[in-house]
Amino acid sequence: MISKAKSDACGSSRLSVAPMMDWTDRHCRMFHRELSRNALLYTEMVTAPALVRGGALHLLEHDPAEAPVALQLGGSDPQELARAARLGADAGYGEVNLNCGCPSDRVQSGSFGAVLMEKPDLVADCVAAMIDAVPGDLPVTVKCRIGVDDQSPHDSLPAFLERIAAAGVRRVQIHARKAWLQGLSPKQNRDVPPLDHDLVVAMKQAFPDLHVSINGGIETLEQAQGLLARGLDGVMIGRAAYHAPFDILGDADARIFGRPAQTRTRADVARAMYPYIDAHLGAGGRLNQITRHMLGLFAGQPGARHWRRTLSDGSHRAGAGIEVLEEALRRVADATPVAV
Incomplete structure (x- = not known):
């Protein structure tokens, strides 16, 4: 088998x-x-x-x-x-x-x-x-x-x-x-x-x-x-x-694979990573080891530059955690036009 x-x-x-x-x-x-x-x-x-x-x-x-x-x-x-x-x-x-x-x-x-x-x-x-x-x-x-x-x-x-x-x-x-x-x-x-x-x-x-x-x-x-x-x-x-x-x-x-279309947003994907990030930090890892791979998540979207800059600047700090991603998501949300 x-x-x-x-x-x-x-x-x-x-x-x-x-x-x-x-x-x-x-x-x-x-x-x-x-x-x-x-x-x-x-x-x-x-x-x-x-x-x-x-x-x-x-x-x-x-x-x-x-x-x-x-x-x-x-x-x-x-x-x-x-x-x-x-x-x-x-x-x-x-x-x-x-x-x-x-x-x-x-x-x-x-x-x-x-x-x-x-x-x-x-x-x-x-x-x-x-x-x-x-x-x-x-x-x-x-x-x-x-x-x-x-x-x-x-x-x-x-x-x-x-x-x-x-x-x-x-x-x-x-x-x-x-x-x-x-x-x-x-x-x-x-x-x-x-x-x-x-x-x-x-x-x-x-x-x-x-x-x-x-x-x-x-x-x-x-x-x-x-x-x-x-x-x-x-x-x-x-x-x-x-x-x-x-x-x-x-x-x-x-x-490509014919599966049901996903309805998750980019922010949903970022937050879905939190348990993995918490486990990595708890094992002594650093936030930037993960977030450096996430910099392109909002590529081409309003607020993409704020997302990248917030993660790049904040993830290297000692003790940095999930709050850095939450701040980056807030900056993206502030830069996103509101539909009327």
Whole structure:
């Protein structure tokens, strides 16, 4: 029997929030889960060496309420990744994902991330070892780019997908941009290489048995719906889901998953976080560790600037608590025009 966490991860991949370093930590995921019950969430990338050699098992900590949630791993040693994948399975994650898309210098120096696009045979060995190490119902997936540097994506991407599919991978998330490992910074790699959504759609047509999710340059639910209508299995949204979370995730359950439309306001979502915040503070945590992920809740709304400023200024103070959020909500309410 497939566990609920694992089956939820499969179904929820219709819309997911991309793994983002320094952003999608456990507090961010609890906030995003408050907005959407169905979207698939991802951890920040966790390196296999940190888990296996460094014993940093605290990096696997998460709340069961975050489910469905996937663990993203970074690494290039098949046996080390296998052990890390097993640790992720034992920790209760609903998916284990291999990062083949990060272009940072630090990741390249560890011989993983986007540089693995040039080593499909090694990636195949890695995912085969990971699949063998975890329960058979736990998906092992791959997030990749369409290519790197001087590769021709129309040639290299299908060859890469064919190799990992032969190794047992059934789900992929494709960032529809090349990664330029020489000459562009990680930030530039998120924007400068041109998008090729059509190529990702073509890959779904070429590999009908693969579950293909698209990532890159998707900023609205309308765009997500349009890409799903073109035959893709899933859409993964990154920065837009972080900077304007209510706009992306607040309506996702209804518009992407066909669930009843939510009637909660942004203020309702903020207050729904209070029990989690109180528990975090009671355990010795700091308010800003959570509220830094909530700054975009009122993006595009009257009072958004007051919300951000009040949280930013107040959450860093010693002893700061729920009163900071209540003050921020009052400032938003004062700035909101009254309907007549």
